[in-house]
Amino acid sequence: MISPIKIQELKNVINYEIDYFICSASYEERCLVIPKQLSECKVKNVAIFCNMDYITLYNEKEKTIISYFPYTSSKIYNLHTKRPAPNALEILSLFDGIEEVEKKRFFIDTTTFTHESLLLLYKVITLKKIPIKNVQYSYINASDYSTNEKELDKKWLSKGIDEIRNVIGFGGFMNPLKKNHLIVLVGIELERTQSLIDKIEPNSLSLGVSYDHCSKSLDAVELNKQKHKVLCDKYFNSESFEFSVLSPKLVRDKLAEIAIKHSKSNIIIAAMNNKISTIGAGIFANENPEVQIAYATALQYNIEGYTIPGEDCYLFSA
């Protein structure tokens, strides 16, 4: 289990030179928190990923990040919601441009990547055979979610789904002679989760609820449990399990346990909780290439009230 550090302590903890700092700009304020702290560390290169479909909503946060590193080489990489194939190539191009990439040290702020982009990033890192010890992942928590909604059951992060697809690199092997078992790491996005389950129509379903949390908002924790319960009631034949959102390795282990139980089925995972657990799903799928990770693009994000940054920074490796 990862214990957080206060974000102000980050610069004291990172006592080595970072060759590449990788982050994702966003409409969320959280996208600035770790870069700001890291600006007081030794960083040689900054790579900022931007989703071009939402960049006008960023209020130039990508430029703000660049401004934190005035003496560092910075580059913006463009991603698009509806173009996963070029996105994968764009992420690959970052690493292809690095000489002796396996010797470089990377620091990644996972916080405001989409789940899909983060998994793509993780996949590329593994394809490039960058040693685990050379890659530090980080995540800043939120002190509150959906801040423009006071009522707990009205809080939302995203609505609707546009498309469901496998994450490139995690297509798995869907044996047509086997049934499909879907494992969902449930977050608070009920509607999106329901739509994903209804679209995939798995033969069996495991719904995970987190037993720990990184949010300081007790409401968010309660909301997660509520959403999980609603799903369990709707999909009454599903199995329920608990998972950690603070340790990718524990997530990996839990997924392995469930997969063994359903070894006669194709395993599809939908990681819909925080980025730490998403990396856990990535680790598991990477170790088990027949497993697929599915991703549902959202139709609408609660841009106005998505999150308020917290103070806890989680550092982890994959």
Add this chain to the structure above:
Amino acid sequence: MTHSNPFDTPIVTNDLSAEDAVDLFSDVFSEFHTLRNFGHTFLNGARGSGKTMMYRLMQPDCMLLKNKCTVQELDFIGIYVGVKTPNFNKTEFVYLHNHADSLISEHYLTINLTTIIFDQLSKLPFIETIDDLDRMKAIYKKYFKDRLSELGWKFKNEVNESPLSLKSIFSDISLECLELLKVFNDFADHLFAKAKDNDISYSGILLKYSNFLFEILEQVKALPCMPSGKPFFIMIDDADNLNRTQKQIINTWISYRTINVISFKISTQLNYKYYRTLFGDRIETPHDYSEINIADRYTSSNRSFYKERIKDVVDKRLKKNGFSDTDPYKFFPTDEKQEIEIKELFDLYYQKQIELGKDKKQAYDFAYRYARPDYMKKMANRNNYSYAGFDQLVHISSGNMRQFIQPARDMFDTMITEQLSHAEKKPIEFVSDTVQDSVIREYSYKSFVTFFDKLKEEKWDDMKSVESDPKTDEKYKEFKTGEIKAAIFDLEKLSNLINSLGKLFNRILLSTASERRVFSFALNDEPNSELKSVLDLGVELGFLQEYSIGNKYGTGKSRLYILNRIIAPNFGLDPSSFAGYKFVNCSVLEIAINSSVNFDQYLRKNGLENTFDKETPTLFSQPE
């Protein structure tokens, strides 16, 4: 004893055992007989309309159970192929574009289908002879083993030189094709790494439907133990989930007209929309395939079949869940007080018509036509009209089984919740009329108001993202935002139209017009492109069904549109209205699509029966 919800459905219909499928679901094929005929068929229906269930019942295990026959006596061998997005359509396939994607995709589909087909064949209880086995060994050698070897395939599974049964050979074919699939999957997994160097080279074997799968099946079909002269039905479910290249491939296979060996039965959720083959031409109906639109059957004179089907389904579900009384009318009772009052009015009208010298049929028709509308009209608060009762719920479901089952499930759950607050817990033996009414009203509201709100929001977000993309060419941006704006306006216009029509039909219901139970409208003239676009959208989204009927002048055809009855509770309409449709001028509908307020004002000013232009036919006319 507490009953579980009899209207719970498994996540996946195809997982139902043959016993459950045959037990729970009635025979629908009297309505859909073309589905079981030779020939390619597209079966189109909204989600929940029962397509997968039909395919389940067409699979051999169900047919053997129901007909108590042997495999040889079957009319066809149905092979189920479910197209779930994770199985057939990988994101990586995008990289194949311009890299022989049709050849490679056809290979992928072919081996997928071969794997599935021979696996399902291996599970059938053939009554086989030595002759069957010898012939199948020869087929295996010539059309499978030698064919693959010639193409350079190294068999991964040990070839069984002395198989003991058909099952063994079918299973071997399936498992070897699975190995082919694994190799292909490996190729697909590396596509993105290869794509960056534009190095999408494929060096594996390529199999095609026409010179591999079809040829083997043609030979297998001729085995003595197979149904003589009967084809395989390859039932591809949810074909909307295929990507465009895959659809082109399926269309090409359909164009080959191999129906005596293989008939494709393709189900779609009305979103297939692509009928071109790999050669660029289109497949057409009835030339290349027949088409069944499930909704059609439930608004034609065959709608009684639908009601009987639902009765049967409810009866079976209740029986299976241990209910002592499985009569759907008792399980979904009406508002008794309301129905008694309507009956009293009905009897009064009937008697009056008899006194006026009408015969019994005429008197009955009159009473039936006016009793319920007049009752609704006379109510002090029309919102108190109850939509409870099995018949009304069937009508509201508009021919879509899921539109019956889902609210039924919610109703039962509501009964359970209500019961939790009672000190004395009794088993639930029926759904109260108040619960039926409140749940179906909410369902109706969500199906219209919430649905439109959500769709419009989605489109606005699409537009924002296009407008905000700095890298998009300005001309393209202008084109794309124009397109999205048009889509948003069409949605708003459709919403206005449904709103206007809903309120109009409510007005007619409460008027003194001779036919008041109106749910449909026919066009006096041809719509302009604006109106046509809105009407087409209404059909696509399931709010309208379109037909053609003889025009009122007897000089040709008119377009007829029927509203989905799911909106009846939302607008206070009588959902049993099948009888009446009104002819209407397109110019009037053009007012409706642009503003339901203006439409309302127009009606107030001109009245329901007045003409708009004396040279043109009346605004609303009775059908002859």
